[in-house]
Amino acid sequence: xxxxxxxxxxxxxxxxxxxxxxxxxxxxxxxxxxxxxxxxxxxxxxxxxxxxxxxxxxxxxxxxxxxxxxxxxxxxxxxxxxxxxxxxxxxxxxxxxxxxxxxxxxxxxxxxxxxxxxxxxxxxxxxxxxxxxxxxxxxxxxxxxxxxxxxxxxxxxxxxxxxxxxxxxxxxxxxxxxxxxxxxxxxxxxxxxxxxxxxxxxxxxxxxxxxxxxxxxxxxxxxxxxxxxxxxxxxxxxxxxxxxxxxxxxxxxxxxxxxxxxxxxxxx
Numbered sequence: 627x628x629x630x631x632x633x634x635x636x637x638x639x640x641x642x643x644x645x646x647x648x649x650x651x652x653x654x655x656x657x658x659x660x661x662x663x664x665x666x667x668x669x670x671x672x673x674x675x676x677x678x679x680x681x682x683x684x685x686x687x688x689x690x691x692x693x694x695x696x697x698x699x700x701x702x703x704x705x706x707x708x709x710x711x712x713x714x715x716x717x718x719x720x721x722x723x724x725x726x727x728x729x730x731x732x733x734x735x736x737x738x739x740x741x742x743x744x745x746x747x748x749x750x751x752x753x754x755x756x757x758x759x760x761x762x763x764x765x766x767x768x769x770x771x772x773x774x775x776x777x778x779x780x781x782x783x784x785x786x787x788x789x790x791x792x793x794x795x796x797x798x799x800x801x802x803x804x805x806x807x808x809x810x811x812x813x814x815x816x817x818x819x820x821x822x823x824x825x826x827x828x829x830x831x832x833x834x835x836x837x838x839x840x841x842x843x844x845x846x847x848x849x850x851x852x853x854x855x856x857x858x859x860x861x862x863x864x865x866x867x868x869x870x871x872x873x874x875x876x877x878x879x880x881x882x883x884x885x886x887x888x889x890x891x892x893x894x
Contacts (some may be wrong), residue, residue: 703860781812
């Protein structure tokens with residue numbers, strides 16, 4: 627063996643060399659890879675659902691890890707997932723299975739969790755929220771619970787999600803439920819500590835002047851909410867205008883306010 631060959635055979639690769647080089651040249655330590663998992667319009671038992679979600683997430687995480695292998699400096703993989711379950715037959719038991727599957731595959735970041743029109747009720751939302759707020763391993767950015775069967779009883783659970791210090795929820799869609807005044811008032815309690823939500827949809831929720839007024843008062847000190855949908859509620863005439871008036875000019879971050887399909891009439 628030549629001296630050059632002998633020398634190369636004795637070389638030991640420093641496992642931290644690429645990482646130090648990455649720092650020197652300013653390369654990113656982490657690489658975010660967005661994966662979409664679409665399980666909409668499925669009809670699975672709770673057990674089948676949990677297994678299916680867990681498998682799909684594991685596959686998405688593995689693909690994200692594989693994608694970064696092509697990067698020269700091998701940054702840490704960060705899989706950001708969108709999980710769509712729209713119009714699947716879940717019910718409350720199904721939401722509990724969703725929560726269990728998410729916890730099983732933690733840590734993970736969900737850009738969007740779409741649970742619209744899945745037949746969810748208050749009990750299911752309680753289970754889902756309780757699981758998410760109890761851990762920092764599941765980070766939720768946007769949650770869609772539109773077109774379900776949520777009533778005022780779901781308000782405190784949703785408020786706890788908004789207020790959870792381990793979460794940074796930025797978008798919450800609750801359109802076409804039955805929260806009513808008391809449900810929206812409970813939801814407003816979450817804004818005491820939440821300053822990151824930028825979008826809230828509570829349209830078509832049987833909300834009257836009392837609920838709208840409570841929400842408007844809670845949002846006066848909020849610094850990030852840019853979009854608020856209150857259309858299709860029970861905001862009528864002068865009482866309705868008085869309830870929403872604090873939202874007009876007194877929430878500095880608000881850029882879009884939807885009040886369509888209310889019977890507000892002319893501004894007094």
